[in-house]
Amino acid sequence: MNKTKLIDIISGKNISEYYELYKKTQWNSKEEMEEFQLNKLKKLVEHCYQNVPYYTEIMKNNDIRPSDINSIKDLEKFPILTKEIIKENYEKFYPLNQAKLKGVKTSQTGGTTGNILYKRNDAQTRSSVWGSYKRFYDWMGIGEKDRDFSYWGGHVLGHGLKQTLAEFVARKIKNSIFINAYDTRPETFSNIVSILNNQNIQLIRSYPQALYSLALKLKQKNYKFSIKAIMTTSEPLMPQHRELFKEVFGAESYDQYGCGEIGAIAYECNQHDGLHITEERVIVESNDKHELLLTDLDNYTMPYIRYWNADQATFSEQECSCGRKSRVIKQVLGRTCDYLNGINGETLHWAYFWHLLFDTEIATKRNFKKFQIVQKEPDYLLFRTVGDPLSNEDKVLLTSMVREKMGNMKIEYINEKDIENTKSGKYRPVINETL
Ligand SMILES: [Zn+2]
Incomplete structure (x- = not known):
């Protein structure tokens, strides 16, 4: 067969x-x-x-x-x-x-x-x-x-x-x-x-x-x-x-x-x-x-x-x-295919964050409608989420997992009403502003 x-x-x-x-x-x-x-x-x-x-x-x-x-x-x-x-x-x-x-x-x-x-x-x-x-x-x-x-x-x-x-x-x-x-x-x-x-x-x-x-x-x-x-x-x-x-x-x-x-x-x-x-x-x-x-x-x-x-x-x-x-x-x-860069030289594809949020079940537990991770500075990430607010426990877990990959980054979380699309109508899960 x-x-x-x-x-x-x-x-x-x-x-x-x-x-x-x-x-x-x-x-x-x-x-x-x-x-x-x-x-x-x-x-x-x-x-x-x-x-x-x-x-x-x-x-x-x-x-x-x-x-x-x-x-x-x-x-x-x-x-x-x-x-x-x-x-x-x-x-x-x-x-x-x-x-x-x-x-x-x-x-x-x-x-x-x-x-x-x-x-x-x-x-x-x-x-x-x-x-x-x-x-x-x-x-x-x-x-x-x-x-x-x-x-x-x-x-x-x-x-x-x-x-x-x-x-x-x-x-x-x-x-x-x-x-x-x-x-x-x-x-x-x-x-x-x-x-x-x-x-x-x-x-x-x-x-x-x-x-x-x-x-x-x-x-x-x-x-x-x-x-x-x-x-x-x-x-x-x-x-x-x-x-x-x-x-x-x-x-x-x-x-x-x-x-x-x-x-x-x-x-x-x-x-x-x-x-x-x-x-x-x-x-x-x-x-x-x-x-x-x-x-x-x-x-x-x-x-x-x-x-x-x-x-x-x-x-x-x-x-x-x-x-x-x-x-x-x-x-x-x-x-869209943006990458974020860790201060340790690691390059991470957006799909990494996708898996991170779903595998920890945070995305489903907090009813995420959208999320976006913005690299503002070489050592600073902003996690934007639309859904129920993250608990302190969620934040500690995400921060430690991201730091394990990207080095000792500063990470901030913000709960948004909505996350805007790009001009072409594309929703971007990660944006690297340092490039
Ligand atoms: Zn052909």
């Missing part, structure tokens, strides 16, 4: 089916793809009209009937959906037929925006996302037997045994080794070198900045490796990142783009000339400011129709030379 089938049985998904389908549809002509999308869109709109109170209301108010959807362009009849609208109408996004939808899971998302939203998805959505992900592995030339090394932010504190065990089993099945990118002890560096030398690693998965720092250290010590592919996410992948990765790891880099609410949206092919949108599952529109409007064709438990996620992107005018006709994102402009 292959691994994908095994994971399907354990997790109740059907990734294999989607993967087999997407292997074929990646060669669709533009017309075939539009027909494919339209079919899914009609079903989604019908479901929303019948079952999702928010959409029933919107459609009645705007005089839209499911039978009015006869082309992708008809999507424009729908108003734009924002995170704020979802938060204000949260209850109305529960489908009346929720009990019939399989494998509904709720989790929090903030992603690069730091603005907390509770999202749901169902087994169908996850299977479709993972099916497209598996196809991306084909593009990178990575097979099921190839081992991968994941180097990114882990959880700050230990998790429950059940989750740890589930992660452990999943990693075993997926042939994956994980090292926490926040762990900068010398023995961890030696461990990484030994993994890369002896464990037959074929794929590295990481954030560009974290992997870049690691690659610089490896280069200084004249290490060179021969790996099949580098896969990056969450932050802009710059030409200098690609160059150094090629030099140190001997591999080409493959970027991907997604957001917390919708999941993976676009992946780079082996022509390295942009990211192909998974049009089988997402319709991507953009407004005159190059901001993305996303329609998730799979998610019936939390339907997103024309969702504005505040990211900006530019598109390629030409078809990709790989022969696939799907639209190509040239560049994603709006991914």
